[in-house]
Amino acid sequence: MAELQRPTLCCCRKVLTVPSKSCEGGRTLGQCRLVDIASASNFHSFKLRHFHLDLHLNFALKRMTGWQVLELVPIQPGVQTLVLDTHPSLHIHSIDCKVPGTAGSPDIFLSLTYRVDPFTDYGSSLNISLPASVIRPHRAFQITIRYTTTDGPAIWWLDAELTCGQTRPLVFTQGHSVCNRSFFPCFDTPAVKSTYSATVRVPEGVTVLMSASRSAYSKQDRVFQFSMEFPVPAYLVALVAGDLQHADIGPRSRVWAEPCILTCAVSKLGGSVERWLAVAEGLFGPYVWGRYDIVFLPPSFPIVAMENPCLTFIISSILESREFLLIDVIHEIAHGWFGNAVTNATWEEMWLSEGLATYAQRRITTEAYGEAFTCLETVFRLDALHRQMRLLGDNNPVSKLQAKFEPGVNPSSLMNLFTYEKGFCFVSYLSQLCGDIKRFDSFLRAYIEKFKFSSVVAQDLLDFFLGFFPELKENCASQREGLEFERWLNDCGPPLFEPDLSAGGVLTGPVQRLCELWGTDAPDAQAITTFDLSTWSTFQTVLFLDRLLDRSPLPHEVMSQLSHSYSALLDGMNAEVRIRWLQIVVRNSFYPDLPRVRSFLLKHTSRMYTVPLYEDLCGGVMKCFAVEVFYQTQARLHPNLRRTLQQILFQTSAGTTMSTVSALPCTSSPTLDASPVLAPPVLAPPTTGPTPADPPANGTIALRDVNVSA
Numbered sequence: 001m002a003e004l005q006r007p008t009l010c011c012c013r014k015v016l017t018v019p020s021k022s023c024e025g026g027r028t029l030g031q032c033r034l035v036d037i038a039s040a041s042n043f044h045s046f047k048l049r050h051f052h053l054d055l056h057l058n059f060a061l062k063r064m065t066g067w068q069v070l071e072l073v074p075i076q077p078g079v080q081t082l083v084l085d086t087h088p089s090l091h092i093h094s095i096d097c098k099v100p101g102t103a104g105s106p107d108i109f110l111s112l113t114y115r116v117d118p119f120t121d122y123g124s125s126l127n128i129s130l131p132a133s134v135i136r137p138h139r140a141f142q143i144t145i146r147y148t149t150t151d152g153p154a155i156w157w158l159d160a161e162l163t164c165g166q167t168r169p170l171v172f173t174q175g176h177s178v179c180n181r182s183f184f185p186c187f188d189t190p191a192v193k194s195t196y197s198a199t200v201r202v203p204e205g206v207t208v209l210m211s212a213s214r215s216a217y218s219k220q221d222r223v224f225q226f227s228m229e230f231p232v233p234a235y236l237v238a239l240v241a242g243d244l245q246h247a248d249i250g251p252r253s254r255v256w257a258e259p260c261i262l263t264c265a266v267s268k269l270g271g272s273v274e275r276w277l278a279v280a281e282g283l284f285g286p287y288v289w290g291r292y293d294i295v296f297l298p299p300s301f302p303i304v305a306m307e308n309p310c311l312t313f314i315i316s317s318i319l320e321s322r323e324f325l326l327i328d329v330i331h332e333i334a335h336g337w338f339g340n341a342v343t344n345a346t347w348e349e350m351w352l353s354e355g356l357a358t359y360a361q362r363r364i365t366t367e368a369y370g371e372a373f374t375c376l377e378t379v380f381r382l383d384a385l386h387r388q389m390r391l392l393g394d395n396n397p398v399s400k401l402q403a404k405f406e407p408g409v410n411p412s413s414l415m416n417l418f419t420y421e422k423g424f425c426f427v428s429y430l431s432q433l434c435g436d437i438k439r440f441d442s443f444l445r446a447y448i449e450k451f452k453f454s455s456v457v458a459q460d461l462l463d464f465f466l467g468f469f470p471e472l473k474e475n476c477a478s479q480r481e482g483l484e485f486e487r488w489l490n491d492c493g494p495p496l497f498e499p500d501l502s503a504g505g506v507l508t509g510p511v512q513r514l515c516e517l518w519g520t521d522a523p524d525a526q527a528i529t530t531f532d533l534s535t536w537s538t539f540q541t542v543l544f545l546d547r548l549l550d551r552s553p554l555p556h557e558v559m560s561q562l563s564h565s566y567s568a569l570l571d572g573m574n575a576e577v578r579i580r581w582l583q584i585v586v587r588n589s590f591y592p593d594l595p596r597v598r599s600f601l602l603k604h605t606s607r608m609y610t611v612p613l614y615e616d617l618c619g620g621v622m623k624c625f626a627v628e629v630f631y632q633t634q635a636r637l638h639p640n641l642r643r644t645l646q647q648i649l650f651q652t653s654a655g656t657t658m659s660t661v662s663a664l665p666c667t668s669s670p671t672l673d674a675s676p677v678l679a680p681p682v683l684a685p686p687t688t689g690p691t692p693a694d695p696p697a698n699g700t701i702a703l704r705d706v707n708v709s710a
């Protein structure tokens, strides 16, 4: 295990990886703050060596009860308080301290006093008073916190009806970005990494998995044991427990899923994962985590996929969309190097994880599937980035790579396409600067080797880059006019450079030509029939539909012709294709295809396929239809999603309340004239998407639906 380099923080919220450095304000250790964590005031006062969780899972009561042991070493004198992040949903019963004896003296056991203070709406501050008489710098001690946690933002209890098999309940956790403080008290910052272990007791028939490198199971005691032997930040600790079975799909990979979807999952991934891992290792060096397993979760999983180390969590809804599944899994594999091995030290620089992982994902797909496919996927995503840009405006601060948090802002809300795609463009620019993509691969390998198991800031990456390519440093590459590194990091607006994607022309060209044909008031039916969508790849079709969606509202005659040409064909395609066509249907109030919207919403119960359609329905003239479908399906929706949809449906900008709207009569088959008057597209079409556990729906542009992979 590599020794951790502990970053320190200044009041200006810059992370200093060299403790003696100071920030621009001249302040150093102890004078800094991070606004998203209560533990910021003191986490650099301790080294967290390891922590252990011992939990009993009670599905009937939806509770986890047990204790956590933290092994800490004070690294500064005079430390009297330990501050950890926690959450109101986590109830602490007691806190004890053990200080190992020295020179033959016995261990010291003490009961500690503590206080929980409010911090933000996503967390609380746990202040533990330390016994000054026994806490000494560099002398390890243990804190044991006995607690019960229920249904906080990190913990998703699913009743049996919400699982794929509908026979047993299931629970999973989702820590990103700052949710795990409701799972266990912690330094909830990516700057702090430690090893961890866990003992989890469950009822019979339940299998537990964690983001850990080792596991063991005692059938007699129904106890699962886990150990993560490499240091990870708190947000990468993850657990899932339910009726899960597995099948091996490679020498170091297995798929886990509920029995009813296991065969399908294996058939979609078998043979591919090891190939992708091998390509990634050829590019970026050894995969350090040992295993790469994947667990498929029910549609209630609030995002598409999460890069939990050793065990990617992924939503089962993506199984039917092969190319999206491929991209999402490769993206999570890329996080094994970028994000998990080397982590952004603050959430303000999330692009260091997502921008680099997106670049790495595209290097892998270029090697495995060719440049044309990779360029097509990139065009599709950069289209979405520019769509978002148009909606947000050029001066929106969320388009900065280095975000600046204000107190109380949940870092999860800053997860957006800029983090991924503007970050990707900056990394592509660095790659282009060095002039040779293979040399840049070597740089990335060296970057991982130097910083693995630590957390970094952008300056670390850029300093290392200029050190690796001294000729660029000599030529002042960081200062090229209009492309200054500082400008990349701190300016609002679109990327300053986009990579050459002309190699994708063979695939994007037909899409462009078909879009042009449909761009007239009287499309040439004969010419259109020469394009056979059934032979297109999914990314070609979704790119085509996204561009049609951008042009909505369309003339009614064009909509009729589109429906005649494609509606039946698209019915047989995957959900990523279908939702886009149905959004076009809704945004154009095209009633003949409304039954297709209903059957889609009756089938799909994941956030990524329901929220965009309900928002479009409510943004137009089909709200009554939406309300009716919602009442038909709500029993099969997770309570968090149900709440989000209720907010969309019943808390409109007009201030309508749930009680008044639900009392309005609704027709089951709207017979209103198809009006072209629709709200302009507010949100990017879905591709994949992390969303905070229970985000507000307030009618403003919400980044929660900016669909990105975690």
Ligand SMILES: [Zn+2]
Binding pocket: 331, 335, 353, 354, 357, 709, 710
């Ligand atoms: Zn990611």
